Amino acid sequence: MEKDLEKIRAHAKEAIRNAADLGFLEQIRVEYMGRKSALTAILRGLKDLPINARKRIGQEANHLAEEIERLLSERKRELGSVIRESILAKERLDVTMPGSRIERGHQHPVTKVLAEIEGIFGSMGFETVDGPEVETDFYNFEALNMPPGHPARDMWDTFWLKNKLLLRTHTSPVQVRYMEKHNPPIRIIVPGRVYRYEATDASHEIQFEQLEGLVVDTHISVANFKAVMQEFFSRFYGNHIEIQLRPSYFPFVEPGFEIFISCVICKGKGCSVCKQTGWLEIGGAGMVHPNVFKAVGYNPKQARGFAFGLGFSRMIMMKYKIPDVRLFNSGDLRFLKQF
Amino acid sequence: MKFSYNWLKELVPFKESPKQLAEFLTMRAFEIESMEKRRGDVALDIKLPSNRVADASGHLGMAREIAALKGIRITKRVSRIKENKKQKVSEFLKVKIENSDDCLRYTARIMTDITVRQSPKWLRERLDICGLQSINNIVDATNYVMLELGQPLHAFDLEKLNRKPEKIKTITVRRPRKGEQIETLDKKIYELSPDVSLITDGDTPLAIAGIKGGQASGITEHTHTIILESANFDPMRVRAASQLLRLKTDASYRFEHGLDPNETVAAVDRLATLIQKLSEGKIVSGIIDVYPKKVFAQKIIFSVSDANRLLGIELDPAFYQKALTRTGCTVVQHRVSNKDRLVVVPPTIRRDLAIPEDLIEEAGRILGYEQISPQLPEFATVPAPRNDKRYWEDRVRDCAIGSGFTESMLYAFTSERELAQFFIDPATAPELANPLSPETKYLVPRMLIKYVSSTVENLRNFSVVKIFGTGKNFTALSKSLDEHNALVLAYGSRDIAGKREFYELKGVLAGMFEQLGIDDYGYGDVLTTEEHHHAAKLFHPYRVAHINIGNERIGMIGEIHPAILDEMKSRGRVVAAEINFDLLWKHAQDEVEFRPISKYPAVIRDIAVVVPENTKTEVIQDIIERTAGELLIDADLFDYFQDEEMRRGDIKNLAFHLTFQSPDRTLTDTEIEKLIGKIIAALEMQGWEVRK
Incomplete structure (x- = not known):
């Protein structure tokens, strides 16, 4: 079972790292953290384990869930800033163009x-x-x-x-x-x-x-x-x-x-x-x-x-x-x- | 007035070069306007103040001034008159003065056996440097002595006087008879009015008293016996006559400033002596002197402490005593015990010294004003009160400038042509008695027209012109004149429609009223029946409105009539607002009261209504507001639309933002819908189509 957790960790890490956009990242989240994911299955199966193993495996599974969650949000932030950057780049202004003036009158x-x-x-x-x-x-x-x-x-x-x-x-x-x-x-x-x-x-x-x-x-x-x-x-x-x-x-x-x-x-x-x-x-x-x-x-x-x-x-x-x-x-x- | 440097130096022994003398006089007495070198001499053009003509228009007087300021003495001159004892003046001439107020003194001498010839070189040069032309030795001598002593003099040919009806020839000083004329030495004929005084032989005018001699009695090469006149005439009459006849002479200039009558005898004696030297003539013994009211020297009580207080410096009595003595006054202490008080008697020639302040000025000039150190006064530290009119003017100015308008100041004058151009009746414009040109014939009754003209002018250089200013409107009333402050804003644009400009200007006014804390302003039609109708003539008949605050009309806004602009060859339309600023600022107020901000959200709904072209926005707004009641807090026109088809159908589409808000609850959709429904119904009642 511990081996399964390690495998999930390795796959999830790899998948998150390679996620190219926010849609794909969402798919990854469902795959690893969703109701039908392997990790959820493990957590659900805990009650059938002996008390010792239950405690140990449970702890590890929870750690893993937290870790994946963290990785997901990190990647999300990364992807977000890349997207913003590309939008901002398109909004570039020519700062050497003259300012548009609000016309004021002049005092005698x-x-x-x-x-x-x-x-x-x-x-x-x-x-x-x-x-x-x-x-x-x-x-x-x-x-x-x-x-x-x-x-x-x-x-x-x-x-x-x-x-x-x-x-x-x-x-x-x-x-x-x-x-x-x-x-x-x-x-x-x-x-x-x-x-x-x-x-x-x-x-x-x-x-x-x-x-x-x-x-x-x-x-x-x-x-x-x-x-x-x-x-x-x-x-x-x-x-x-x-x-x-x-x-x-x-x-x-x-x-x-x-x-x-x-x-x-x-x-x-x-x-x-x-x-x-x-x-x-x-x-x-x-x-x-x-x-x-x-x-x-x-x-x-x-x-x-x-x-x-x-x-x-x-x-x-x-x-x-x-x-x-x-x-x-x-x-x-x-x-x-x-x- | 021109003075000869060499001549002055003959009269007073100063050491200064012409330039130094000019600087000295400038700092202590008179401004030197220019200096000109000429044949070993320098002509100093000295600007003589009008109160010093009496004593300083002659070289001797100027020399006395220099001597007083420098603390030196003028050069003494001894001259004794040599009379021909065989003849008596009374055998030759009598003098009569008809109005003793017109001629304060008439002094005369007679000379016989004179030879009229060219003047010697020295005399011609002296006259020349002082700007006078040489005529002959007799006339030149009269001018020379005038330049020396400041007393105008005149020489008549005695032979040319008519004897009748008296046994002895008589000079009569009198006012002209009706229709009387005189031909002067320069062969000009003058019509005489009662303001003029004449020197006559009883019948024929010989000279215009104090101004100019007549041709009939002038000195010629055949002249043998002469009368030398040294008189004193009423300054007011000489001034009035000189202005009336438009004749200013060296004599009239001196007389109109008022001269000392006590100077006439010395002057005529000096003149006779000089002519004797120049033409070998004989001076008939005796002098004719008619002097009805003698002028005496007056004493002035002078307080040293008052003088010190006025000057702001501590000077002792001895200083004042010495300084005033130098100016020719006699000065004595009032009482031995009282050192503060001096009794000062100025010489009668110093007609400018009449009150203690006059003497303080003399002392100050002798001291030199540079000796007085600046010393701030002890003011109460109260802030200056606010000038409300100027305060609001500043606010209006800020507002107009912030709205893109440039401040302009324009001439207050206008021409007949400009008034006609703007359909303004010239009778309403105050007319000048002495215009400089046709452009300054009237004061402008409406500053507006100056701003319109200026806008049109500027449209030649700019495609958009926004100017404003405050100026005076002058209106002629039957016996007086009304003057009030006008605020004018003018907006010119080469844009063809001119519609946008009108509404923009209205917007500027709205901003201005807000700045002034005025909210009960509005606009009204100009009706053809009302008295203000003619004032609106210069506007486009369908683009003009009254501006009102409450029930008071404070001005007009409108587009200038295209016919006027066409005639001015304007490159664009001009919209202008004309506001009586004196009325406007009285409505202004600074106080702003805070209104609590509602905690409940505002709901905005738009509504559009199609109405006939001539329907007023105000009317629609009114219906909306009245129907909606209190919950409607604003009905704001945000769109005006008219397509080709609508134009043909004479209809327009107006769209409003309606803002609903309650101070105590959140409004529900059903509530709003109900109100909107009521509004639509009310608008449709008018036969208008409503689009939601």
């Missing part, structure tokens, strides 16, 4: 840079404020210390409407509108579209973007203004920026400045962008004129503040090396899709 460079700017000023506690683009003479000029007939009005070439309204020439009217409704302390930025009545060329546009800022409190100084500008530009350009203030005149500030930053290209050494000066003109600013505080109903003796207007379109042109300001409003997708 103006709003893209503006988001950055708003982020920086926002982190310094500046609220972003809007205002109308069609303005009255009062907000665009008069409240900004430029009564009718003031010669400084010539600094802003103005588009007038037939009903005496005008297209704002700067974002400064929003300062006035905001101060009329809020009391100090104030920290705002006002990004927005402004209009100028002038002939257009690569660096002049009738419609462009400006960024206004206003801080009002009881003790605000020129030193504070320099620091806020330095902080902003250093973060915006990602490295240390120096601020230079040159005297200038805007009726709504006193003293008034022209803001220069150390050249972001050459770091102040002198290059073609800064015309070898090491400095770039970036906007106008100053300490808010007491007459503006009066116009909005503040006590000019108690309020102090600074205001600035940055040539925002120019900053974007410098950032992306855009040669012509007119591209911003061109609507040309060949331009817009680059951002």
